[in-house]
Amino acid sequence: MPTILDIARHAGVSSATVSRVINSSGYVGEETRRKVEDAIEQLNYSPNKNAQHLRTGSTKNFGIISTQFNDTAVARINSFISTAYANGYTTTLFVTNGDKKREREAFDLLKSKQLDGIFLIYRANDWSVLEKYASFGPVVTLHNVDSEQIPSVFIDHYKGHRLALDYLWETGCRQILNLYGTPKGLNTHRRIDAYTDFCRDHQIDPHNPDLFIDTVTSEKVDDFIRWYESTEVKPDAVVTHSDSIAALVVSRLRRKGIRVPEDVSVIGFDNLDVSDVMDMTTIDYSIEEQGKNACRLLLQTLNQPVDELKPLSFKLIKRKTTL
Amino acid sequence: MPTILDIARHAGVSSATVSRVINSSGYVGEETRRKVEDAIEQLNYSPNKNAQHLRTGSTKNFGIISTQFNDTAVARINSFISTAYANGYTTTLFVTNGDKKREREAFDLLKSKQLDGIFLIYRANDWSVLEKYASFGPVVTLHNVDSEQIPSVFIDHYKGHRLALDYLWETGCRQILNLYGTPKGLNTHRRIDAYTDFCRDHQIDPHNPDLFIDTVTSEKVDDFIRWYESTEVKPDAVVTHSDSIAALVVSRLRRKGIRVPEDVSVIGFDNLDVSDVMDMTTIDYSIEEQGKNACRLLLQTLNQPVDELKPLSFKLIKRKTTL
Structure with missing residues (x-):
């Protein structure tokens, strides 16, 4: 059976390079990688995977586990995958759809060392x-x-939501309506807390938080538009929990001839690409850094050289859907 | 060691229901599922996974393999995952970053029956x-x-690109510019073919396809905007290869005070959410059905009851960025 040294000789490279290709670690130029892979195929070299894993204790593969696969999850997953890749790791994503057994099976791969670490998004x-x-x-x-x-x-989304409310107040809005996300989510509760405190501080009557809770689909946005058209006392501002929902709100209002921001201000959340192309005011909270930090934390624990964690913070991005 | 029958008695359900929960197959109500899971935990039941896999020959898990993780891949992945879930399957996504070894490792899971089927996006x-x-x-x-x-x-993207060109011609556009994607992609070649045939049919001079090839980032769109501002003979229409790029084009043109569609028409591709909220004309090609069909094909081969494959076709979606 050929050894790494045989491969190295055949490919005309050092055995360290062969090892880097086999273990997908460190940088190897595309042409060199191909040479080594060709040599591996020609000599029919088959590294003993189990022995290899015992030796290095590493498969250079991270797992991401999530019950769902949605827009904001994707933004985080994306930055995690890029950071992992830049550090020589591939990624396997387990979408469990809430299946406990499947989730445990994914965690078992950590036990059997087929995964080097796990980023658990929704459990x-x-x-x-x-x-x-x-x-x-x-x-x-x-x-x-x-x-x-x-x-x-x-x-904690409390600060982010409060930032949006305070800015709208500054621009003169007094009838602020909140479109909240899923009722069972902690983020929703913290947004409601922020709104309650905001109303108390300004001595105004809060609207019932249940009015537009669970506004997470385009159908729910259509319900809101119908309500907006029929209500007597119209809000002068709408705070949403995501840019995707804010984009739908702005688009549907404008289709009805309602002017944003002249008639009503709209503010998004997340600072995703859609808020940029639609020139929407939004709250940035370093959603990409969040995915990167998750990866950095795993790498640190594995004693890999890696960038420092970046602090995550909320920032108002003023664009054209507010006054 | 407890049996499935013990679990069923403890949970007060049929053994068929217990089996459905354990194998994640068929519909089980949330409350019933919880009862069964509690019973499994309380009785410390541990199904012999290997025996189980031998018996059913199935792990009810599909794999998706892709070298990258980008916008259009995500739309397909999403519809694949939903269809798989509706049919009792979970999904594991392998992002290989082009690593051949990692890809083969994922395929090995098909061999060892840890995956029931694979959807290979980019190899x-x-x-x-x-x-x-x-x-x-x-x-x-x-x-x-x-x-x-x-x-x-x-x-084949030939038909879709031609559909966009023909429509622009109908609306009176005579100076049509093409922004193409990655130069090595087959889709790009077929788009160029469509444009070449279009020019021949209308006896007009084609522009050099390399002018704006590889327009796949916001920086490349900025390059195009600078060119548009400085060029003497301005195009009256721009055909793009994706909605994400079209959204950037429309947004950047409008920031410069250039009117879409009065000064220049812009047409997207894919019919993703962003084209809806931005009211962009685009080409729909059943990108979601594509993900669903991939899953249906796997299920058919496994002799699972499943919907018929849906035919995939191109459709022009007229909105407000064309005349």
Whole structure:
């Protein structure tokens, strides 16, 4: 059976280069990589994977686990994948659809060292079940969890929502309506808290938070538009929980001839590409850095050289859908 | 060791229901599912996974393999995942970043029956390597490949691009400029073919296709905007290869005070959400059906009851960025 040295001789490169190709670690030029791969094929070299994993204790592969696959998850996944790639890691994404067994199976791969680390976006199992796995390899989560074993890149949306409300107040808006996301989400609760405190500080009557809670689809936005057209006391501003929803709101209002921001201001959340091309005011909260930080945390725990964590913060991006 | 029957008695449901929960197949109400899962935990039941896989020959898990993770890939992935889920399957996505070894490792899971089927979006290995795996389980691809073993959901972009050109001609545009995607892509070549034939049919001089080839980032769109401002003979229409790029073009033109469509028409491609909220004319080519068809093809091969394949076709969606 040929050895790494045989491959190196055949390809005319050093054995360190062959090792880098086999382990997908460090930089190897495209042409060199091809030479090594050709040599591997021609000599029919087959590294003993199990032995290899025991030796390096690494498969250079991270897992991302999520119950769903949606717009904001995608933005985070994207930046995580790029950071992992820049550091020599590939990524496997497990969409569990809330299936607890499937989630445990993915975590089992950490135990058997087929994954080097896991970024848990939306979980299905209880923390008590998942925490046990953290002893087998690093786990980072997006959830707000107080755990010694599992660090989090969660940030509290209270401040972001309050930033939007304060800015609208400054621009003269007094009838502010909130479109909230999923009722069971912590982010929704913290947004409602921010709105409640805002109203108390300005001594105004809050609207019922349930009015437009769970506004997460275009159908729900259509419901809001119908309500807007029929209501007597119209809001002069709408705060949303995502740029995708804000984009629908702006587009549907304008189709009805309602002017944004002259008749009503609209503010998004996330600072995704759609807010840029639609010139929408929004709240940036370093959603990409969040995905990068998750990856950096995993790499740090594995003692890999990596950039410092970047602080995550909220920033108002003023564009053209507010006054 | 407890049996499925013990779990069923403990949870007060039928053993068929327990089996459905364990195998994630068929519909089970949320409350019933929870009861069964609680019983599994309380009785410490652990189905022998290997025995189970041998028995059913199925893990109810599909793999998606892609070298990249980008906007249009995401739209397809999304509809694949939903269709898989509706049919009782979860999905694992392997982002290989072009790593051939990683891709082969993912295909090995088909061999070891840890995946029931694979949707190959963008490949890293040669077909000769990948075709061998098709005997171990169904593989469907997005690539244009003439293979007995591997069916494809590829569609030829020639017709779609021609549809856009013909429509612009009808609306009176005579100086049509094409922004093309990646130069090595087959889709780009077929778009150029469509433009060449279009010019021949109308006896007009084609512009050099290399003028704005590889227009795939916002920086490249900025280059185009600078060119547009400085050129003497301005185009009266711009055809793009994606809605994301068209959205940037429309937004950047308007920021410069150039009117769309009065000064210049812009047409997108894909019919993604961004074209709806920006009221952009675009070419729909059933990108969601493409993801669904990929999943349906896998399910058919596995003799699962499933909807018929839907024919994929190009359709012009007239909105407000053309005359």
